[in-house]
Amino acid sequence: MWRPDPSIVFKMWILVYIYIFSFAVLLSALLVPIVRKIAIRFSILDPSEVRKSKPVPLLGGIAIYTGFVLTVIINLGILSFLKINPELLTSLPEVIAERVATVEVTYGRLIGILLGATSIMVLGLIDDVRKLSPKIKLSGQFFAAFLLVLFGVRLTLFLPTYPAVLVTILWVVGITNAFNLLDNMDGLSSGVALIASLIFLVVALTGGQFLVSVILIAFIGTILGFLRYNFHPAAIFMGDAGSMFIGFLLASLVILSTFYTEGAPTHLPIVMPLLILGVPLFDTASVILIRLKKKLPIFKADKRHLSHRLLNLGMTQSQAVLFIYLLTFCVGISALLLRDVGWGGAFIILLQMLTVFGLIVLLEVSKARN
Numbered sequence: 001m002w003r004p005d006p007s008i009v010f011k012m013w014i015l016v017y018i019y020i021f022s023f024a025v026l027l028s029a030l031l032v033p034i035v036r037k038i039a040i041r042f043s044i045l046d047p048s049e050v051r052k053s054k055p056v057p058l059l060g061g062i063a064i065y066t067g068f069v070l071t072v073i074i075n076l077g078i079l080s081f082l083k084i085n086p087e088l089l090t091s092l093p094e095v096i097a098e099r100v101a102t103v104e105v106t107y108g109r110l111i112g113i114l115l116g117a118t119s120i121m122v123l124g125l126i127d128d129v130r131k132l133s134p135k136i137k138l139s140g141q142f143f144a145a146f147l148l149v150l151f152g153v154r155l156t157l158f159l160p161t162y163p164a165v166l167v168t169i170l171w172v173v174g175i176t177n178a179f180n181l182l183d184n185m186d187g188l189s190s191g192v193a194l195i196a197s198l199i200f201l202v203v204a205l206t207g208g209q210f211l212v213s214v215i216l217i218a219f220i221g222t223i224l225g226f227l228r229y230n231f232h233p234a235a236i237f238m239g240d241a242g243s244m245f246i247g248f249l250l251a252s253l254v255i256l257s258t259f260y261t262e263g264a265p266t267h268l269p270i271v272m273p274l275l276i277l278g279v280p281l282f283d284t285a286s287v288i289l290i291r292l293k294k295k296l297p298i299f300k301a302d303k304r305h306l307s308h309r310l311l312n313l314g315m316t317q318s319q320a321v322l323f324i325y326l327l328t329f330c331v332g333i334s335a336l337l338l339r340d341v342g343w344g345g346a347f348i349i350l351l352q353m354l355t356v357f358g359l360i361v362l363l364e365v366s367k368a369r370n
Helices: 008-039 060-083 094-129 134-150 159-180 188-206 208-228 239-256 268-276 278-293 306-312 317-339 343-369
Strands: none
Touching: 008 060, 008 094, 008 208, 060 239, 060 278, 060 317, 094 159, 094 239, 134 159, 134 239, 134 268, 159 188, 159 239, 159 343, 188 208, 188 268, 188 317, 208 239, 268 278, 268 306, 268 317, 268 343, 278 306, 278 317, 278 343, 306 317, 306 343, 317 343
């Protein structure tokens, strides 16, 4: 094997990432129109839109899921082909060949993620076609999260095994539902997932996490290919199959990622995912609190989400979605500093996040009183 100049290696990695991204974008963009026609053919339409002259089809989640899974499986197949052909592997630069060789170690956990993601997508698809009760959906989400644990995908957080397993399952179910609840306006849930994934990608790239970086790039490309059809006015909705899938996958990739590294000033980098996914979590928590306060069923859909409350402040739908995009970026990007600051700096970052959400609550309360 040969070891080229570092600048050449960097350019080669860039080409690898561009290839994965382009592959995922094109595949997703090609699948969405096909899935849309299938949804229209079998009248799988959004229930709230069926009375319109042009009701919006569901099943966008199938395009997201299929595009992502095919991108991962096809390119893992290429890596496996290189692995069983040493003459091809040795023709690569040593630094790249080393990465290819280490991917096989994580195959078990990756299989667990794909199995769990498949089960959650099927669960959402059944709910899109034939509504499921909240108890059945929740049971299916816990089953998918348990699959991850069985394949060794779990949080550590410096906790003993059993508490870590419990936190892992609650984390996955919580984020899955957060993105499911966030899917209440055109392009909202998929756009927030895209922004959060980009920030997680920066974390993975700066931390030298090759496998997570490649998976995130494939996921980003898949979401982007779908999003062009999902912007307002949407030509297709992702449905529960899509929103639960992207939530589950992001939760799983957080577990697979490393945020705290030896030598960091504090242990607070482990809370980076909470900041990056702060908007979906805030939306979920605020909706639950509002429903409890008004003594309404927690699982019953309504128009009390953050996006709907922004409409009440006078925004248009596009403005509300853009506002939440910017809010996601603003809160998430500050999380990148947690690896490099001490307790004082970390306190300021967390205080800033709380202040931003506090301002939103203040505006909402003021509007409600007026």
